[in-house]
Amino acid sequence: MTVQTVPMLDETPVGDALLRRIERFYYREARLLDREAYADWLTLLDPGIRYWMPAMETRKRGDQRGPWTDGEMSYFDDDFAMLKVRVARYEQPSAWADNPATRHLHIVTNIEAIETGTPGLVRAFSCFENVRNRNEKDQDVIHGRREDLLKLDGDRITLAERRILIVQNILLSKNLNTFF
Amino acid sequence: MCDAKARPDMRPVYPKAGSYPDFADLVDDSRAQVDRRVFIDRAIYEAELRQIFGRAWLFLAHESQIPNPGDFVRTYMGEDDVIVVRQRNGRIGAYLNSCPHRGNRVCMVDSGKKARGFICNYHGWSFGIDGRLNGTDGKVYDKDPGFEKSAIGLTPVAQVASYKGLVFGTFDPEAPSLEDYFGPFTWYLDVMLDNDEGGTEFIGGCVKSTVECNWKFPAENFVGDILHAFWTHQSGAEAILGGAVDLGSRYDERAFQASVYGHGIETNLDKVGNTRTLGFPELNDYVLGRYEAVKARLGEVRARMVGAVSSCTVFPNFSFLPGQATFRVWHPKGPDRIDLYTWTLVNKNMPERIKELYRKGTMITFSPGGVFEMDDGENWEYCTKANQGWVTRHQKLHYGLGQDSAWSESDLPGHIHRGSLNDANQRQFYKRWAEFMRFDSWGDLQRAETAPPAKPLPQAAE
Numbered sequence: 208m209t210v211q212t213v214p215m216l217d218e219t220p221v222g223d224a225l226l227r228r229i230e231r232f233y234y235r236e237a238r239l240l241d242r243e244a245y246a247d248w249l250t251l252l253d254p255g256i257r258y259w260m261p262a263m264e265t266r267k268r269g270d271q272r273g274p275w276t277d278g279e280m281s282y283f284d285d286d287f288a289m290l291k292v293r294v295a296r297y298e299q300p301s302a303w304a305d306n307p308a309t310r311h312l313h314i315v316t317n318i319e320a321i322e323t324g325t326p327g328l329v330r331a332f333s334c335f336e337n338v339r340n341r342n343e344k345d346q347d348v349i350h351g352r353r354e355d356l357l358k359l360d361g362d363r364i365t366l367a368e369r370r371i372l373i374v375q376n377i378l379l380s381k382n383l384n385t386f387f
Numbered sequence: 388m389c390d391a392k393a394r395p396d397m398r399p400v401y402p403k404a405g406s407y408p409d410f411a412d413l414v415d416d417s418r419a420q421v422d423r424r425v426f427i428d429r430a431i432y433e434a435e436l437r438q439i440f441g442r443a444w445l446f447l448a449h450e451s452q453i454p455n456p457g458d459f460v461r462t463y464m465g466e467d468d469v470i471v472v473r474q475r476n477g478r479i480g481a482y483l484n485s486c487p488h489r490g491n492r493v494c495m496v497d498s499g500k501k502a503r504g505f506i507c508n509y510h511g512w513s514f515g516i517d518g519r520l521n522g523t524d525g526k527v528y529d530k531d532p533g534f535e536k537s538a539i540g541l542t543p544v545a546q547v548a549s550y551k552g553l554v555f556g557t558f559d560p561e562a563p564s565l566e567d568y569f570g571p572f573t574w575y576l577d578v579m580l581d582n583d584e585g586g587t588e589f590i591g592g593c594v595k596s597t598v599e600c601n602w603k604f605p606a607e608n609f610v611g612d613i614l615h616a617f618w619t620h621q622s623g624a625e626a627i628l629g630g631a632v633d634l635g636s637r638y639d640e641r642a643f644q645a646s647v648y649g650h651g652i653e654t655n656l657d658k659v660g661n662t663r664t665l666g667f668p669e670l671n672d673y674v675l676g677r678y679e680a681v682k683a684r685l686g687e688v689r690a691r692m693v694g695a696v697s698s699c700t701v702f703p704n705f706s707f708l709p710g711q712a713t714f715r716v717w718h719p720k721g722p723d724r725i726d727l728y729t730w731t732l733v734n735k736n737m738p739e740r741i742k743e744l745y746r747k748g749t750m751i752t753f754s755p756g757g758v759f760e761m762d763d764g765e766n767w768e769y770c771t772k773a774n775q776g777w778v779t780r781h782q783k784l785h786y787g788l789g790q791d792s793a794w795s796e797s798d799l800p801g802h803i804h805r806g807s808l809n810d811a812n813q814r815q816f817y818k819r820w821a822e823f824m825r826f827d828s829w830g831d832l833q834r835a836e837t838a839p840p841a842k843p844l845p846q847a848a849e
Contacts, residue, residue: 260756262594264497272500279592280731280746282756289751292626292666296758299622304765345768376497377726378596381764383756 219322221329229320229331229357232364237313237335240386243305245294248386249287253358253365258285260371260387275372282383283371293386304384311385312338320357328367331355339385347380349373351387394535397487399542401558404442404827407434411825414817419790419810420783421817423774426601432722439703439823440465442559444568446705446716447471447481447544449730450552451588457501457516461494462728463718464556469544470494470505471554472516479549481556482518482541493541497593505541514541551580552587563829570839571800572647575699578692579709582681585736589714590746594729596755600767602704602719603820605727608763609698609706610651611644611812614788616696619766623758627666627751634696639806642696643794647801647839649819651812654697654709661710662694664759665748673741686845688799702819707732712745713753723771729754786810786817801839 220226232251239248252258260283261275285293296302317334337349351373358367371387410431413422425431445464448471452460459472461484468484470493484494486507493505493514504521506513511524518541528534544556548565550573555565566573580587598605608615616624617632624632642655658678659671674694682690692709700706707714712733718726731749733742753760774780789809797803804811815837822835 262592264592266496267499270496270499276591278590278743278746280590280594280729280754281592281750282594282754284747284750289666289747292751293756293758295626296622296761299625301618301621301625302762303619303622304761376595378594378755381596381598381755381768382761384761 221320221322225329225359226318226320228364229329230318232357233315233318233331233333236366237315240313241311243297243308243311245297245386249290249294251364251366252287252290253367254287256285256287256290256366257368258283258290258371259369260284260373263373263376265376282378297384304382307342309339309341309384312336313385313387314338317352323356327359329357329359331357335387337385337387339380349375349378349380349387353387394533394538397539399545401545401560402437402441404438404559406827407438407824410434411821414821415783416814416818416821418783419785419787419814421786422783423780425820426603426771427722427774427780429722432719434824435719436465439820440467440558440719442557442562442823442829443703444546444548444555444557444562444565445703446701447547447554447556448479449587449589449714449732450479450549450554451735452498453479455501457503458499459494459502459516460498461496462716463726464544464558465719467558468492469556470541471547471556472502474517479547479554480517481544481547481554482514483544485541486512487520487539487541488512518543550576553580559829561829563833567833568648569650569701570647571844572645572650572652572701572839574689574800574844575645575652575692576701577685578689579707579712579732582685582689582693583677583734583736584684585734587732588735590731590733590742594750594754596727596729597720598725598727598764598767599723600725600764600771601722602717602725603816604767604770605717605725605763606700606702606704606706607813607816608767609708610646610649610700610816611653611698611807611810613642613653613655613696613698613807614809615763615766619762620759622762623752624664626758627664634808638808641691642807643797643799644804644807644809644812645799645801646812646815646837648833648837649702649816649822650700651815652697652699652709653807653812654692655695655807656688656691657695658691659694659710660696661708664752665711665744666751667744667748670741670744670748673737688845700816702816708753711749711752713749715753786814795840798842798845800842800844802837 261281263274314336320329320331333353340346354370356368358365448460453473456473456475470484471481474480484492486493491507491509493507504515513521520539545560547556621631644653659674662674694710697709704717714732715729733745792804792809794803794805819837826832
C-alpha cells in the first residue's frame with residue numbers, strides 16, 4: 208500500500224456520510240494529540256502503518272528528485288513499533304522538552320476523501336496548522352499537508368499510512384515534540 | 388574625477404585575521420572557567436566569524452553527494468553562502484554564492500545534479516561550474532570597452548580538500564593543509580571513515596532545523612559531554628532500551644577523551660553501546676559481526692570504538708556520533724542562533740537493509756523528532772538565553788570536572804584523559820577557541836598548547 212498521486216480527473220469523492228465520519232475521525236485525533244493522549248492516539252493506527260514525514264529540500268522545478276524522495280533523510284519514517292518508542296519517551300517524567308508540559312494545538316482543515324477502488328480503503332487529504340507553545344513564550348508553528356490511507360472496518364476507521372509534507376525547508380524550530 | 392580607464396578590481400578578498408587578546412582572556416584555563424559573554428556578545432561573535440570561520444577548515448560536503456561533474460550542494464562557511472560543485476576534471480571546487488555584480492545569490496536551491504552553471508536572476512550574469520563569468524544578459528558588456536570579463540567570477544574558497552570522502556574548505560590561502568589541520572586526529576576520524584575498504588557515503592537528503600542557541604554549546608556537547616546523557620537522555624533511553632542511561636561501573640576503566648588542536652573525541656570501548664540506542668538488534672549484530680575485520684584493519688582500540696558510546700567534534704563546528712552514524716554541522720546564524728544540518732553516514736559496502744536501519748535509527752534518536760535530540764535543543768537554548776541577564780553574564784561558567792585525569796603516559800595520539808566523564812575535551816576546545824582569538828599567524832596557532840604532544844602514531848593493527 209502506498210499513497211499515490213491521484214490523477215485529478217479520476218477522483219471519485221466518497222459519499223457525504225463517509226466524509227462526515229472521516230472528518231469526525233480527524234477532529235477526534237486532533238483533540239487526542241492536543242491532550243497528549245498518545246496511548247489513545249495509537250489505537251487509531253493500523254499496526255501495519257507507515258508514518259512518514261520526509262525532509263523537504265529546495266530543488267529546481269524539473270529536478271527529477273523533487274523536494275523529497277523515498278529512502279532519504281526524514282523527520283519520521285516509522286512503523287508502529289517506532290511510534291510506540293516515541294510515545295514511551297513522552298510517558299517519562301524526565302522527558303525534559305515536555306516537562307513542564309508543552310501546550311499543543313492541532314487545527315485540521317481542507318479534508319477530502321477519495322475512493323481507492325479497493326473496498327475498505329480510502330485516500331484522504333487534509334491540511335494542518337500545528338501550534339506548540341511552552342514555558343514563557345517559546346512558540347513553534349508548522350503548517351503542512353497530510354496524505355493518508357484510511358482503513359474502514361465496520362464502524363471503525365484506522366490510519367494505515369500517513370505522509371506529512373510540511374512547507375518548511377529548514378525546520379524553524381529545535382524539535383518536533385508532537386505528532387501530526 | 389573618475390579615470391575613464393580605471394577598471395574595478397575584482398580579485399578575491401580574504402580578510403586577514405587580527406588578534407583579540409581581551410577575548411582570548413575570557414577563557415581562563417587555569418581556573419577551568421569560561422566567561423559567559425562568549426555565548427551572547429555580538430562583538431565576540433563577529434570576531435569569531437573573522438578569526439575562526441574565516442580561517443579554519445570547515446566541513447562542506449561528502450563526496451558521495453556530488454559524484455558527477457556539475458553536481459552541487461549549497462552550504463555555509465560561517466555565515467558565508469557557498470556552492471560546492473564537482474568540476475569537469477573530477478576535482479571539487481567551492482565558490483561564494485554571490486554575484487560579483489550586485490551580490491545576489493546565483494544558486495537558490497539546496498542541491499542539484501549536472502548543472503552547467505549558475506545564473507544570477509537579477510541581470511542574468513552567468514557563471515560556469517568553475518566560477519568563471521560566461522556571459523551577461525543582452526551582451527551589453529560586449530560593447531563596453533571598460534569591461535574585462537576574464538577578471539570577474541565567483542570568489543573561490545581559497546582551499547578545498549577531501550579527507551576520506553569528507554570535503555572541507557578554508558577561506559585562508561595561508562592555512563596549513565587539511566591533514567596538518569587535523570594532525571594525528573585523523574587516527575580517530577578513521578574509526579568512522581576507514582573501518583571498511585569500500586569507504587563511506589551519505590544517505591541521500593539532509594534534515595535541517597533551527598536552534599536558538601550559540602553554536603559552541605552543541606560543539607562542546609559533542610566534543611566531550613557524555614555526562615549529560617545520564618540526566619538529559621533518561622527518557623529517550625527508557626523508551627528505546629527500557630532503562631535509564633547506564634554509563635557503566637567500568638566506565639572509567641574503558642573510556643577516555645582525546646584532543647588535538649581542539650578537535651576532540653570522547654569514547655567508551657564498549658563496542659556497541661551507542662549502536663544499541665538505535666533500537667535495532669539486527670544492527671548490533673551487524674556491528675559486532677564486523678568486529679574482527681575492523682580489528683584487523685584498525686587495531687583493537689579503534690575496533691572497540693566503532694559503535695561505542697562516543698561523540699566527536701572537529702573544530703570548530705562539525706560533529707558526529709560514531710555509534711549512531713549521525714553527522715552534523717552547527718552553522719552560526721548570530722550569537723544566539725544556529726541552523727543544524729544532519730546527515731547519516733554509512734559504509735558503501737553495507738547491505739541495503741543495514742543502511743536503511745541506520746537511516747531510521749538516526750532519525751528516531753538524533754533528528755528534531757528524535758527521542759534524544761529533542762531534549763538537547765531545550766538545554767542549549769536555555770544555556771544561551773539565561774546568559775543574557777546582566778548579573779548572570781558576569782559569573783563565569785564551571786568547566787572543572789576531571790582536572791587531574793590527564794593520562795600523559797598513554798601512547799594514544801593527542802592529549803589523553805582517563806575516563807570520559809570529565810570536561811577535559813571541553814577545556815581543550817575553549818583553549819583552541821582562545822588560541823584562534825589570540826594568534827594571527829598559523830605558525831603560532833599550530834605551535835600552541837592544544838597542538839598534539841609528540842609521540843608516534845600507533846601502528847594500525849597494534
